[in-house]
Amino acid sequence: MTGLRERKRARTHAAISEAAIALFLEYGFDQVSVAQVAEAAEVSKRTLFAYFPTKEDLVIHRFADHEDEAARVVRGRPPEVGPLAALRDHFLAGLRDRDPITGLNDLPQLLAFNRLVQETPALAVRAVGFLENSRRALALALQETADVPALTARLAASHVVGTHWLLSRDNVDALSAGASADDRYPEAVADAEHAFALLAEGLDGRL
Secondary structure, three states: OOOHHHHHHHHHHHHHHHHHHHHHHHOOOOOOHHHHHHHHOOOOOHHHHOOOOOHHHHHHHHHHOOOOOOHHHHHOOOOOOOOHHHHHHHHHHHHHHOHHHHHOOOOHHHHHHHHHHHHOHHHHHHHHHHHHHOOOOOOOHHHHOOOOHHHHHHHHHHHHHHHHHHHHHHHHHHOOOOOOOHHHHHHHHHHHHHHHHHHHHHHHEEE
């Protein structure tokens, strides 16, 4: 019974989110009301808010699975691999696999979604909160698994998360300007390798 209930909740959650994003992409985030989203998803406003406490959550929740991704990479790395090397390899693998979180995915719906977040001030502000949560999770993982002081872990996490975000935004900007993911890929890899090399030089002996 619990499994059935969870699957039903997951379906409702997905239906509300998909209805919301479809409306936002067509009409704009600020032009669509929560009531319109609820109507499109065929749920009450009360049900909608039970799943998504704010209107912004209807969009930003798509980032939620990635908030602790860097921390998971650090915690799950082999003992012989350093944290920074593991994070670099993970990002490069994401570029190769066209993981949307790297910005290197040119599916039309993803390009439209990225534009929605970038061009909507309320969503852009919430995206900053995503970065802060990611930084905190990574800092804790570094402190616990790399045996470094708290300040070192926090500084390192800030650099890594900021670098990841900058690389991703550059890829999104390139694709938004008309480049294909395949055309952008060699430069995206070169940029990532350069960025992580700079991090390694700056953090050498610390991680």
